[in-house]
Structure formats: structure tokens, C-alpha cells
Amino acid sequence: MKSVGELCEVFRAEGLRITPQRQHIFSALDQLHGTHPTADSLYAAVVDELPTISLKTVYQTLNDLVRVGELTQLDLATGSFRFDTTLDPHHHLVCDDCGAVFDVHADFDAVRPPVGSADQFAVASTEITFRGRCNDCETRPQDPHNNPK
Amino acid sequence: MKSVGELCEVFRAEGLRITPQRQHIFSALDQLHGTHPTADSLYAAVVDELPTISLKTVYQTLNDLVRVGELTQLDLATGSFRFDTTLDPHHHLVCDDCGAVFDVHADFDAVRPPVGSADQFAVASTEITFRGRCNDCETRPQDPHNNPK
DNA sequence: GTCCTTATCTACAACGATTGTTGATAGTGT
């Protein structure tokens, strides 16, 4: 992903203004790179420094970043959108217990619907999601009351 | 999927009662087999015959069917759960425009996370989702005001 | 067939994630 400064440039080029809120959100995205944060966890990271920032502002800025192509919005069925700062095409591992998401960088170009099943379907993208349990949840004793999402 | 009668047997065996509501829901699932209906579209199919049935009852019965393993609940990021009466493992094509879902029966057992990316992750399942435009949406002239979800 | 127990039903409120609205605030070019 781009640095905070570069993202500011992109926003300026788009006619969007640079505000303290946005700078802090850019910075939080930078610090949480690789963790596939939710809007809420980014809000939590920013609200310490800007106690009056609203969750709506975080959503708004994330949507703007998605719109200009500097961020990807993932729906991995964990209950809320995850935002991904890794822009090159890749796939994901999702922990069914804690909802943690990990990147899988591998070439699955050979994965295509077999002839006959999609003849009248224009495939634009392929998503591969591996589900299971991450190391932390695997080693932790069974907790039937955990909050998966 | 099982017939309406067989589903009744399963419910009875589980100690669940057979009600007109449940029979109609079973029947609607049978008729909509292969269409990956939402709870709401099943409700719409049943409410004609049982005008006082509540959406909650549909959800409740679908959840019961999922719990006893006679139905699969899919989250394909179309805005609401889809219910799948095809129980053998398979994958999906999802139309980004209209949300239609099609089954892909193919053996993708070779698709596994590469060594290194999931060494500390116990993979339990693999989901492959192809996204694009279905035949109807592809041939239909562009409609910017369609309701994807 | 009738009765009793208890599961299921409907109606309604509540939930969590996300988005719409609005008037106040604050970037940015001049």
C-alpha cells in the first residue's frame, strides 16, 4: 500500500481535502497493514488520538479509498467488511473461530469453472477462501463461548 | 435433497413437530431446488398459501434444517444468506448484477494453500466462488439502476 | 375423541453493520 503522504497526494489529485481525520485513518491503515481490519477496528485505532471522530467518517474515508482504488473491501462472511491494503490479486485464509484473515499469495489461474457449467456466464474474478482454525485458536483450549465474528 | 415426506421423517426423528407451516416450507424448498433462495424468497413462495405465516417461522425452520444437516447456508456476499438444497460439496458462480447463484460441480481437490502460507492453520474447507455476469444480465442492455442484492 | 403437555406459532421489539440527513465546522485557493 501507499504511504500516508502518497495517499494524501492521491486524495488531493481527486479533489478531496486533507483533514486530520483522514490523515489519522491513513496512518492507522498503515499500522494495521496485513491485519484486514474492520471499519470498527480502524475506528478504535483512531479514536484514541481523535476522541471526537465518528465511525461514519471512518466508513466514508474507507469508501473513498476503495473508490479511488487504494483499498479493497472484502466480504468474507465474518459479519462485517474487512479492508485489505494488499492490492495485488490474492486469496485468503479465514479462521472460523476468531475471524482472523491471512493472505494467500499463490497462482490459481488454472482454477476455472469446467466447460459446461459456465458457458453462458462471463467470469470476471475468482475468489478462493480457505476456512479452518488459526494457530492461536487451534492451540487454545476449546472455548464454546467465543465470539467468532 | 430429500422429499417433503423424508424431511418430515427427519424432523419427527429429531423430536420436532410437523406443522402446516413446515410442510409448506419443505415443499417450497423442493420447488425452488437449484435456485439458492433467500429466506425472503421462500417466505414469498409460502405466504401465498399461508397468508399469516411469519418470516420468523421461515428463518426458524431453515435454521432447523441447517442444524440437522438437510440444508446448507451460504454467505456469498449478496446481501443475505442463500440456502442450498444441494448437499454434496461443490462451488458457485455468482452474478454481480442480479445476485443469481449457480452450482459448479468440479473436483478442485488440488487447490490447497501453498506450503508456507498456512503451516499454522488447520484448513477445514475450501470455497471457490466465481463472480461475473450471468447470461441474462450479459445480454440485457446495461441497467445502471438494477438492484444487485 | 378428549385432554394435557410442551413445541411452535405470530406479532413485535431489538440487534449489529452500514448508510442517509443536516446543520455546523474547517480545508484550500485567492
Place this chain on the structure above:
DNA sequence: ACACTATCAACAATCGTTGTAGATAAGGAC
């Protein structure tokens, strides 16, 4: 420093889904 207008915070609304409650009905016993 000014004016213009994008952005902000606060609040309400949305949508899909689930919780709660009291009324109703399924199914076994007699």
C-alpha cells in the same frame, strides 16, 4: 484574511436476522 464548499459529528434510518412473549396447536396417553 475571505469566501466557497467539502467534510465533519450527531443522529436517525435501513436491512437482514434474531430475541421475547403470550397465544395456539401438535401429538401422545387415556
